[in-house]
Amino acid sequence: MKTWLSPRSTAGLIMIAGALLALPFLAASGGQAWVRILDFAILYVFLALGLNIVVGFAGLLDLGYIAFYGVGAYVYALLASPHFGLHWPIWAILPIGAFVACLFGMLLGAPTLKLRGDYLAIVTLGFGEIIRIFLNNLDAPVNITNGALGLNLIDPVRLGSLSLAGTSEWGALSLSGPQKYYFLLVTLAIVVVVINLRLQHSRIGRAWQAIREDEVAAKAIGINTRNIKLLAFAMGASFGGIAGGIFAAMQGFISPESFSLTESVMILAMVVLGGMGHIPGVIFGALLLAVLPEVLRYAVVPAQKALFGSVLIDPESLRMLVFGLALVLVMRFRPAGLWPSPERKRELAEVSE
Amino acid sequence: METLLQQLINGLVQGSIYALVALGYTLVYGIMGLINFAHGEVVMIGALVALSVTGALTAAGLPLWLAGALGIAVAILTCMALGWSLERIAYRPLRHAPRLTPLITAIGMSIVLQNLAMMLWGRNYMQFPALFPKAAFSVGGAHFTAVQIIMVLTSAAMMIGLAFLVYRTRLGMAMRATAQNSQVAGLMGVNIDRVVAAAFVIGSALAAVAGVMVGAYYEIAHYQMGFMLGLKAFTAAVLGGIGNLGGAMAGGILLGLIEALGAGYIGDLTGGFLGSHYQDIFAFIVLIAVLVFRPAGLFGEKTGERA
Amino acid sequence: MSSTLLEAHHIGKHFGGVSALRDVSLTIRTGEIYGLIGPNGAGKTTFFNCLTGLYVPDRGDFGFDGQLLAANAPHQAAQRGIARTFQNIRLFGNMSARENIMVGRHLRTRAGVLGAVLRDTRTRAEETAIARRADELLAYVGIADRADHLAKHLPYGDQRRLEIARALATEPRLLCLDEPAAGMNATETAELRVLIEGIRADGTTVLLIEHDVKLVMGLCDRVAVLDYGEKICEDIPSVVQKDPAVIEAYLGGSPDA
Known part of the structure; x- marks a missing residue:
């Protein structure tokens, strides 16, 4: 059974592909800083879609997602930096990072996934904090993580002889480091989009939805709910681990600060705001929240200087305030998200009657 | 032996704070099954309001004891108003929504309150006025201060007051009825909205007191001070059996003791591998362990999980 | 003589001080339609929940198809071939x-x-x-x-049917129906009866909890009656209908209840 795309979706896909190809060059005209912002936006799309499997598909509220990202980042940093003098190649490290993150996910998930949703949320939050505390303090007596100082001089991604750091020239085509990372990230993001799309309408995807709808009934028809939930949890964790690895390579420097609860909340906000379980919505939410702080930075500071003569509210706190308010307002007025799937919109609209 | 006694005293003091804050979680949870994630921020607001009001009044020439008393009073009133507004604006419209919806709202409110506080009070740690006498005592080699005694006594008094309110007044009866079965309570003429609001207001008043005590104890206040405290207090509530008032008190004290003893002895226990800066992980380990092995808490009735 | 599919041995279950089930033993043969009736609160649904793994019985055990149902989680019960529907439809x-x-x-x-x-x-x-x-x-x-x-x-009515279809999708050997006719009118009940007979004819054994006594008596090969958690009678419908204990406990007041 082969389903062909309609002419309209084919045209849409071609337009999206064109836009994705053109974006890094357009952004570069505003400076490499914008290409880096773009890179992070795509990285967040990747992360948000990983979390979407956990929150959107399986309905498990994970407030410690960033811990898996952190684990992936530290695995990469430890295996590809002067800290231990190791310089393993990326194709070896990313799977290890994904595996270790997955292992942590299973360790946390196996005992806790039988808990009710809100307890699970708090436990995952606590787990995220535990990981951060360990990252912060595992510099003594044996220096593993280098504590609050973080790890430096992490190797960039190398594909064969091509390093993604620095500018490369191929005849007339010249690509900066961030532009090369962009193409790597877009490729990974497309992979995770396809995985999300295909899972949604599969045997596993249906089982997740069934559990979300009525866990008792799901058990009664023979779904091993704990395993199926654990599967979602472990998959989400693996994606977090991969994203963390790329993050470490791209930044060249990581410290525990990057893996705070704030980041977990931000990624959750991307999923929730965009529309839990709805893939285009999640992508939209991730892009929106990734770019919004930059817009605030560029707009709010000059605006305040013009109005008050000084910066009264720094953009960082305004960003968090906006996230918080957005969560509250969306839950109140659009619980299915800003761009919900048609079905989910219907189901939530009827629940709140 | 001296350290043991010292750790027990420290644990008791810290635990009495956890207990006060845990009561707020447990009251709201018992009545409407919601984890009010923003509760820790109410504690923080209480401390900061008390700090500002006391500071302004002493600057205006009032004696510290009067300025402090007024500061505490204003903090309590502010927090009560805040608790009421939280319920009214954020949670009430979601009372019949799926479970995760109000929880996400609560996380959102927590972030909003923290960042508002940061805008109003700034990013820096602030000196909290020394509201209580500085006297120190020594028994059997362990030291404790007047502040610590006042904290334990105040917590005890607040808990007795709350117990009286819940078990001896009409409002308390309505609260207990609503906790048992809100639909039936509603049919019997209990005004559910008012009971829920009362739970938030009372919990917030206790949080304000806790905030002032934490500030006075550490002589420092900060816009992030409520977050970790809130999480730990929630852990205390779960430890004692969430929804169970006596459990919250016992859970708070117990968690304080576990933390103090854990921090004191973790170095010896792990052969020096982990030091006292791991203090914060105890609460989470306790939380995970309790939820996994005894989800109803140590003193909870075995209600199991409401699926 | 057909073979035995399900054997319940001395099942007991209590909640707090209340005994929901006391020493209930019964045997269901392959290919029959077996009715489980009794007044409200007699323990019928509790029995279902024990059988399908939602509850762990305090006493006794189940033998299914010659094997002991040990460590019976709900999904394992389904795996072994016991499917169910719910009294308050759970789609x-x-x-x-x-x-x-x-x-x-x-x-x-x-x-x-x-x-x-x-x-x-x-x-x-x-x-x-x-x-x-x-x-x-x-x-x-x-x-x-x-x-x-x-x-x-x-x-x-369609929701009831859908729930039955969903249970059949698990390829059960024993289909447990918890009050499938509740809330149905006479026509719908008659259609349901045809459906259940068809399911049996296609080789699935049926365990039926039902309030509609007429349906049970007309449809079932054998019937057990529970009262206050105890089995007070088990026999073919015509005998059960005449059993004095049953009449007193259940049928006496209102035969149509």
């Missing part, structure tokens, strides 16, 4: 009727994450088979025209 409301049945195939299909992502030939074949089986079952219970409706939008 996946926001999934279509077809999808509800497709989820019911979970147990008897295998595709995992890798298959879903790669969409290899075997996975695609399995998906096609799942959809086809779902459509067959929709037609079997007579709601083929509702395939794409959300379960929660179906009329009450």
Whole structure:
């Protein structure tokens, strides 16, 4: 059974592909800083879609997602930096990072996934904090993580002889480091989009939805709910681990600060705001929240200087305030998200009657 | 032996704070099954309001004891108003929504309150006025201060007051009825909205007191001070059996003791591998362990999980 | 003499101080329709919940198809071939009727994450088979025209049928129906009766909890009566109807209750 795309979706896909190809060059005209912002936006799309499997598909509220990202980042940093003098190649490290993150996910998930949703949320939050505390303090007596100082001089991604750091020239085509990372990230993001799309309408995807709808009934028809939930949890964790690895390579420097609860909340906000379980919505939410702080930075500071003569509210706190308010307002007025799937919109609209 | 006694005293003091804050979680949870994630921020607001009001009044020439008393009073009133507004604006419209919806709202409110506080009070740690006498005592080699005694006594008094309110007044009866079965309570003429609001207001008043005590104890206040405290207090509530008032008190004290003893002895226990800066992980380990092995808490009735 | 499918040995279950089930033993033979009746609160649904793994009985055990049902989690009960419906219908409301049945195939299909992502030939074949089986079952219970409706939008009687179809999708050897006729009118009940007889004729043993005494007496090969958690009678319907204890406990007041 082969389903062909309609002419309209084919045209849409071609337009999206064109836009994705053109974006890094357009952004570069505003400076490499914008290409880096773009890179992070795509990285967040990747992360948000990983979390979407956990929150959107399986309905498990994970407030410690960033811990898996952190684990992936530290695995990469430890295996590809002067800290231990190791310089393993990326194709070896990313799977290890994904595996270790997955292992942590299973360790946390196996005992806790039988808990009710809100307890699970708090436990995952606590787990995220535990990981951060360990990252912060595992510099003594044996220096593993280098504590609050973080790890430096992490190797960039190398594909064969091509390093993604620095500018490369191929005849007339010249690509900066961030532009090369962009193409790597877009490729990974497309992979995770396809995985999300295909899972949604599969045997596993249906089982997740069934559990979300009525866990008792799901058990009664023979779904091993704990395993199926654990599967979602472990998959989400693996994606977090991969994203963390790329993050470490791209930044060249990581410290525990990057893996705070704030980041977990931000990624959750991307999923929730965009529309839990709805893939285009999640992508939209991730892009929106990734770019919004930059817009605030560029707009709010000059605006305040013009109005008050000084910066009264720094953009960082305004960003968090906006996230918080957005969560509250969306839950109140659009619980299915800003761009919900048609079905989910219907189901939530009827629940709140 | 001296350290043991010292750790027990420290644990008791810290635990009495956890207990006060845990009561707020447990009251709201018992009545409407919601984890009010923003509760820790109410504690923080209480401390900061008390700090500002006391500071302004002493600057205006009032004696510290009067300025402090007024500061505490204003903090309590502010927090009560805040608790009421939280319920009214954020949670009430979601009372019949799926479970995760109000929880996400609560996380959102927590972030909003923290960042508002940061805008109003700034990013820096602030000196909290020394509201209580500085006297120190020594028994059997362990030291404790007047502040610590006042904290334990105040917590005890607040808990007795709350117990009286819940078990001896009409409002308390309505609260207990609503906790048992809100639909039936509603049919019997209990005004559910008012009971829920009362739970938030009372919990917030206790949080304000806790905030002032934490500030006075550490002589420092900060816009992030409520977050970790809130999480730990929630852990205390779960430890004692969430929804169970006596459990919250016992859970708070117990968690304080576990933390103090854990921090004191973790170095010896792990052969020096982990030091006292791991203090914060105890609460989470306790939380995970309790939820996994005894989800109803140590003193909870075995209600199991409401699926 | 047909073989034994289910043997319940001395099942006991209490909640707090209340005994919901006391020493209940019964035997269901392969291929029969077995009725379980009794006044409200007699322990019928508790018995179901113990059998299907939602509750762990305090005493006693179940033998199913010659094997002990030990460590009986709900999904394991389904795996072994015991499927059920619920007294207060529990469908996946926001999934279509077809999808509800497709989820019911979970147990008897295998595709995992890798298959879903790669969409290899075997996975695609399995998906096609799942959809086809779902459509067959929709037609079997007579709601083929509702395939794409959300379960929660179906009329009450169709929801009951859909729940039965979903249970059948797990390929049960024993189908446990918890008050399937509740809330149905006479026509719907008559149709339900035909459906249940068809299910039995196609080889599935049926355990039926029902309030509608007429339906039970007309449909069942044998009937057990529970009262206050104890089995007070087990026999063919005509004998049960005349049993003085049953008449006193249950039928005496209102034969139609």
